[in-house]
Amino acid sequence: MKTLMTGNEAVARGAWEAGAKYASAYPGTPSTEILESVAEYKGDIKAEWGVNEKVAFEAAMGAAIAGARSLAAMKHVGLNVAADPLFSMAYTGTNGGFVVITADEPGQHSSQNEQDNRNYAPFAKVPLFEPGDSQECLDMVKEAFKVSEDYDVPVLVRLTTRTSHSKGIVECGDREEVGIREYRKDAAKYVSVPAHARARRLVVEDRMKRLADYAEASPLNYVEDNRSEVGVIASGTAFYFAKEVFGAGASYLKLGFTNPMPVRKIRDFCASVKKIYVIEENDPIIETQVRLLGFDCLGKNIFPFCGELTSDIIRRSVYGSCFDAIEADPAKVVPRPPTLCAGCPHRGFFYELGRRRNVMVSGDIGCYTLGFAEPYNAMDTCICMGASISAGHGAQQVFDMRKDEKPRRVVSVLGDSTFFHTGINSLLMVGYNRSRTVNVILDNRITGMTGHQQNPGSGYTLDGTRAPDLDFEALARACGISNVRTIDPNDLKLVKETLDWALALDEPSVIITRWPCALKRFSPEDKAEFAGAFQSRYKVDRDLCIGCKACLRSGCPAIAFDWEAKKSGIDPDQCVGCGVCSQICPKSAIVRE
Amino acid sequence: MVKSILLVGVGGQGTILAAKLLTTGLMEAGYDVKMSEIHGMSQRGGSVSSQVRYGDEKVHSPVIEVGGADILVSFERMEALRWLRFLKPGGKAVVNDHRINPMPVVSGKAVYPEGILEELKSKVDTAVVDAAAKASELGNPKVMNVILLGTVIRSMGLGSIDWNRIIRENVKPAFVELNLKALEVGLGLV
Numbered sequence: 007m008k009t010l011m012t013g014n015e016a017v018a019r020g021a022w023e024a025g026a027k028y029a030s031a032y033p034g035t036p037s038t039e040i041l042e043s044v045a046e047y048k049g050d051i052k053a054e055w056g057v058n059e060k061v062a063f064e065a066a067m068g069a070a071i072a073g074a075r076s077l078a079a080m081k082h083v084g085l086n087v088a089a090d091p092l093f094s095m096a097y098t099g100t101n102g103g104f105v106v107i108t109a110d111e112p113g114q115h116s117s118q119n120e121q122d123n124r125n126y127a128p129f130a131k132v133p134l135f136e137p138g139d140s141q142e143c144l145d146m147v148k149e150a151f152k153v154s155e156d157y158d159v160p161v162l163v164r165l166t167t168r169t170s171h172s173k174g175i176v177e178c179g180d181r182e183e184v185g186i187r188e189y190r191k192d193a194a195k196y197v198s199v200p201a202h203a204r205a206r207r208l209v210v211e212d213r214m215k216r217l218a219d220y221a222e223a224s225p226l227n228y229v230e231d232n233r234s235e236v237g238v239i240a241s242g243t244a245f246y247f248a249k250e251v252f253g254a255g256a257s258y259l260k261l262g263f264t265n266p267m268p269v270r271k272i273r274d275f276c277a278s279v280k281k282i283y284v285i286e287e288n289d290p291i292i293e294t295q296v297r298l299l300g301f302d303c304l305g306k307n308i309f310p311f312c313g314e315l316t317s318d319i320i321r322r323s324v325y326g327s328c329f330d331a332i333e334a335d336p337a338k339v340v341p342r343p344p345t346l347c348a349g350c351p352h353r354g355f356f357y358e359l360g361r362r363r364n365v366m367v368s369g370d371i372g373c374y375t376l377g378f379a380e381p382y383n384a385m386d387t388c389i390c391m392g393a394s395i396s397a398g399h400g401a402q403q404v405f406d407m408r409k410d411e412k413p414r415r416v417v418s419v420l421g422d423s424t425f426f427h428t429g430i431n432s433l434l435m436v437g438y439n440r441s442r443t444v445n446v447i448l449d450n451r452i453t454g455m456t457g458h459q460q461n462p463g464s465g466y467t468l469d470g471t472r473a474p475d476l477d478f479e480a481l482a483r484a485c486g487i488s489n490v491r492t493i494d495p496n497d498l499k500l501v502k503e504t505l506d507w508a509l510a511l512d513e514p515s516v517i518i519t520r521w522p523c524a525l526k527r528f529s530p531e532d533k534a535e536f537a538g539a540f541q542s543r544y545k546v547d548r549d550l551c552i553g554c555k556a557c558l559r560s561g562c563p564a565i566a567f568d569w570e571a572k573k574s575g576i577d578p579d580q581c582v583g584c585g586v587c588s589q590i591c592p593k594s595a596i597v598r599e
Numbered sequence: 600m601v602k603s604i605l606l607v608g609v610g611g612q613g614t615i616l617a618a619k620l621l622t623t624g625l626m627e628a629g630y631d632v633k634m635s636e637i638h639g640m641s642q643r644g645g646s647v648s649s650q651v652r653y654g655d656e657k658v659h660s661p662v663i664e665v666g667g668a669d670i671l672v673s674f675e676r677m678e679a680l681r682w683l684r685f686l687k688p689g690g691k692a693v694v695n696d697h698r699i700n701p702m703p704v705v706s707g708k709a710v711y712p713e714g715i716l717e718e719l720k721s722k723v724d725t726a727v728v729d730a731a732a733k734a735s736e737l738g739n740p741k742v743m744n745v746i747l748l749g750t751v752i753r754s755m756g757l758g759s760i761d762w763n764r765i766i767r768e769n770v771k772p773a774f775v776e777l778n779l780k781a782l783e784v785g786l787g788l789v
Contacts, residue, residue, distance in 0.1 A: 010626050010634075055652070115637045139661075156658050172661035173634040175626055249659040318664040329666030330688050334680040338712040342609065342701040345644040380707055558706050563644055566700055567707060579740065 011176045013169040014016065017107055018043030019176070020147030021077045022050060024103070025184035030062035031051045032427065033456035034081030035116035035487055036170040037109035041079055042459075045468050050181065054458060055468050058391070063106065067160070070104035071196060073187035075151050079107040082123045083128040083390065087428070092160065093130045095207040098196050099158035102187050103151035104112035109165045112287040113314040117538065118371065120312055120392065122288035127162050127265035131210050133217050134265035135163045135226070141175040146262060151369070157213055162265075164470035166287060168243045218266040223231065226262030227271055227368040233257070237279030239272065239303075240294055243314075248285045250317035251324065256283070262561075266382050267295050275365050276301040283324070286314050298540070306597040346376050347526030348564040349540055349582035355495040357586065358502050359386035359419075364412060366405070368398030370420035373455045373523075374390075374448050381561045385419070392428025394418040395436060395445050402441040415509055420448045422478075423461040424452035430485065436514045437486025444508040445487070446515045448495070449477060451524040458526060465531055467588060482516040495519035498589040540590055542583030544598045546574045550595035557587040557596060601654035603663045604751060607682045608674030609699045610647050618649035620748055624757070624765045625653045635661035638740030644702065646678055672741065672751055674730075675699050676715050681717070690722045693750045693789060695743065697731040726750070728788045734781065742774075742781035749785015758786070 011019065021029060029051055031041035045053040056062025059080040080088060082260055085108045092106065108126070108338050109115040127134035131387035133153055143165065150161040150543045194202050221227060236256040245260050252258075259275040261268070261402040272295060276282055282303035285294040293305035305492035308323045309315060318328045346353050356377040359367060362384075369375055370393065378385035389396060398418030403449055405414040422430050427449050436443055453459040460466045463476045481489045489511055493500050501519075508515040524540055553572035564580035565587060567573075576587075576596070588596035604621065606614045609758045610697060615636060622634045628654040637647070650663045663685055672685040673679035679694045686692060694716065703709035719725040728750060734743040745766070766778050 008626070010622055010632065075732075080717075167637065168635060168661060171636060173622060173632070174658075174661065175632060176743070192782075246659040247662070249665070316662045316664065316666070317660050321664065327665055331666035331684040332688055333685055334683040334718065334722075338715075339677060339681045340701050340703055340711065342644065344610075345701075345702045347644070380702070380708070393722045436617045555707065561702070563700075563702065563705060566705055569707075 007178045008175050009178060010139045010173045012039065012145050012171055013140050013165055014171070015043045016143035016176050016475050017049070017079070017147050017163070017165070019178055020144040021075075021151075022047045023107070023144070023179050023181050024148045024151040025049050025075050025182045026077050026151070027074035027102075027186065028066060029077040029079070030056045030065045031079040032056050032059045032084055033063050033453055033459040034084050034165040036106060036111060037079050037081045037084070037165070038456045039170070039555065040107055040109070040467070044077070047475040048469060051061040053468055055461065057462060060091065063088035067091055067095055067100075067104060069187070070100045070102045073102045073189050075103040077105050077107065079109070081117065082108055082110040082121050083117065084108075084118065085123055085126060087391070089126070089130075092126065094133070095160045096130045096132050096197055097198060097203055097210055099209070099458070100154060100160060101189065104155035104160045105147060105150045105154060105163060106160055107163050107165060107347045109170045109240065110288070111167050113167060115167055118388070120288060122163055122291070123162075124264065124291050125289060132159055132265070133157070134263070135161065135264060136264055137163065137165060138170070138171055138242045139169065140176045142262065144176055144178070149226070152223050157217055157220070159213055161163045162481050164242065166243055174322060177579065214266055216498065218269070220380055221263050221266050221268040222270050222464070224263045224268070227268045228260055229271070229275055230258040230260065235280040236283070237275060237281065238283045239275065239286060239296065240285040241292060242287065244285045246288050247315055247317045248283070248321055249263070252322045260370060261292065267292070268298070269295065272296060273299050276303075285309060285315060285320060287519065288312070343379060344376060345563050346373065346561060347524050348562055348580045349584045351495050351519065351521035351523065351584070352377065352448055353560060353562065353584065354498055354586045355446070355448065355501055355519050356382040356384045357590070358498055358505060359417060362417070362505065364414050364534050366393045366398070366401055366414055366416045368401060368416055368418040370394035370424050372421040372424055374419065374421055383557045391424055392420070392432050394420040395429050395432035395443070398443045398445070399432070399436045399441040402443045406442070415442070415444065417505075419448060421454065421477055422447060422449040422451070422509040423459075433482065433485045433487065433516070441514060442512050443514055445514065447516065447518045449478060449518050449520045450526070451520070452523050452526050454523045458523070463527060478518045480517075487514050487516045489513065489515035490518070492518040492520050496523050496584050496586055520525065524584070543576075543578055543581045544583060544585060544588055545576055545578070545599050547595045548573050549599055550593050552574040552593055552595070554592065556590050556592055560590055561588045562587055601656065601658050602755065603668045604650040604755065605663050605668040605682060605685055605700055606674070606751075607678045608669065609678065610645050610670055612647075614647055614649045614674060617744040617748040618725045619650055619761070620745070620765055621651055621751065623769060624638045624760045624762055625651070627765070628760045631655060631656065631658045633658045633661035637751070646681060646788055648682065648688060670751065670754055672747055674747060678713060679718040679719055680712070680715055683722070686723060688742040691726070692719055693726045693728060693747070693754060694719060694745055695730045697729070697743070708721075726754070726789045730785070730788070732746060733784050734789070737780055737784065739777055739778060742777055742780050745778045746785035746788070749782045749787075750789045753786050753789050
């Protein structure tokens with residue numbers, strides 16, 4: 007059966023066809039849809055959101071050791087969080103096949119950095135596959151499960167944004183029921199005390215030698231011979247980008263399995279051509295191998311280190327220019343930065359927080375990171391998941407060492423899902439070591455930025471099963487914080503008073519802002535708790551509006567200023583009635599319809 | 600021969616559904632198809648694109664090059680300017696005469712450009728359509744995307760594919776009739 011699939015959907019299909027029984031992931035662009043697609047195979051595969059990538063990895067690792075083919079998926083930075091089990095599991099090996107998907111982001115479309123996770127494979131000493139389109143995603147995931155079992159090793163599969171989010175035609179097969187392998191207790195293998203691990207260390211090295219033979223024999227590393235003196239070596243999507251540029255004018259060595267490298271194949275190919283291009287996104291990993299073999303090549307000396315290597319970029323690097331194009335005056339085009347949506351529950355909070363002086367706002371990763379931007383300017387740092395509370399703690403300790411008359415105060419902010427991800431650990435640090443930080447959990451009742459995934463606070467699991475309603479206040483108290491309040495962030499007066507209260511304390515506090523994401527599909531519980539939310543509209547009474555533009559400071563995309571009439575207006579198609587702007591208006595000119 | 604269709608707009612305008620219907624129809628007609636779009640942070644009111652490439656030979660890259668699109672369909676006026684350099688010289692632009700203010704315009708830090716349609720018309724074969732108004736006439740502003748899909752189908756000569764069936768099979772039942780009407784409107788606009 008042929009069907010159109012994204013790379014992410016094809017990964018899920020590959021896992022299903024390979025007989026996988028368990029999968030876990032933490033959402034993160036561009037990997038999120040992998041687990042959502044796995045969840046479509048309900049009944050065959052148990053799919054569960056992990057609270058973070060390390061936990062998801064470990065859950066899948068346990069499932070694999072128990073004997074089931076298992077999958078863990080994450081975005082590139084997620085593998086940093088899960089690196090600890092990856093490196094040790096390379097020693098213990100597995101039982102049922104274990105495949106880890108890392109979805110990298112050359113171009114940083116939705117990420118804080120651009121790291122090439124292929125580097126993890128030689129570092130952790132695990133095999134690596136690099137699919138370049140949807141069909142390869144399906145085929146390579148199936149093969150990865152086989153390699154995992156044949157060589158008793160966790161296997162890494164690296165996608166990139168273009169592989170994950172592009173669609174192509176995929177030939178699908180049937181599911182192979184491989185069953186669940188027998189579990190046998192084996193402390194020498196699975197208990198990584200030094201005496202055991204030293205023995206496993208040798209197993210790891212021997213395994214890599216055997217995998218080097220696999221790399222040479224694998225049909226995933228193949229030559230496309232076009233009888234050209236120009237040779238292109240490429241992996242992943244870069245291979246398909248390169249084919250657009252060179253067509254039949256070059257011969258190709260396409261690498262689908264790149265750790266360990268097929269050294270003999272690379273040497274033979276390089277010897278067969280006169281000019282070698284190595285085309286790989288981000289780091290020069292294959293190129294380094296080519297140079298180690300003593301061949302000169304064109305690689306990062308002509309292709310960019312950063313960003314994607316799409317066909318136009320390859321074309322420009324090789325030939326000096328792209329196709330002819332029609333240029334518009336770039337000065338005319340206004341940028342379109344992402345904004346908090348109309349009705350976003352973060353708006354009221356950041357509006358008030360942005361008015362505070364002498365505070366450092368320690369931020370985190372989610373939609374609310376946009377609080378850094380105009381018009382709020384209400385975030386000082388955003389480094390990695392969960393760091394808001396812990397980095398804020400450290401900063402407050404140092405601000406309090408200074409002998410300032412009014413020491414700077416730290417407000418740490420993060421979302422509900424990020425709090426569960428790694429924020430709880432950070433809050434334990436605060437509760438234990440007693441910094442007087444204000445810690446704000448922006449609970450919009452869902453994982454927002456990645457497109458609405460359930461989390462331990464939302465009351466449901468991935469497959470829609472009702473889960474316990476996690477009590478944020480009780481959790482904060484259990485972490486050692488006695489000053490805890492929950493508020494409606496759309497009530498500006500309440501936000502202001504609560505910030506005043508927290509900033510007046512000489513000990514740590516937690517504020518939970520509880521209001522659903524404006525785009526969320528309401529659960530029955532949401533409907534009961536937030537009855538009437540997003541069901542009204544506001545409008546500007548043009549007779550009362552004095553054109554002061556105060557409402558624009560709400561940063562709401564539904565508000566537009568009429569520069570000719572010098573009056574504000576609200577787009578009725580966008581407004582969902584949060585009422586924040588009506589509280590900002592000094593003339594009460596914004597009224598409920 | 601490989602053809603490239605570039606659909607651009609603002610997050611939330613429905614380029615993704617239009618691209619989905621388009622790629623499904625092309626695949627069923629026997630073409631090789633690749634499609635690329637970026638989602639994530641850019642959804643929040645940002646500039647978005649769906650890129651569709653199809654051909655009677657193998658399509659390698661899902662991404663359209665600068666100067667590589669046969670047609671540029673812009674769901675929003677200014678986005679046509681932003682993406683113009685991806686259009687082939689001699690290619691066609693279809694522009695929805697619809698304005699969505701970006702945040703710098705909303706906050707008064709920038710001015711929405713004037714004369715976009717004139718600039719486009721002076722540079723490329725441009726068809727201006729008012730899909731937003733047509734969608735409102737049909738009773739639902741959201742079907743603007745399927746109206747614009749109709750313009751793509753007509754402009755690219757893809758009328759022999761049974762698009763009505765593609766819509767019936769891929770759109771929620773309650774919206775099928777509305778979308779069929781929207782397609783009909785779109786086919787008549789260019």
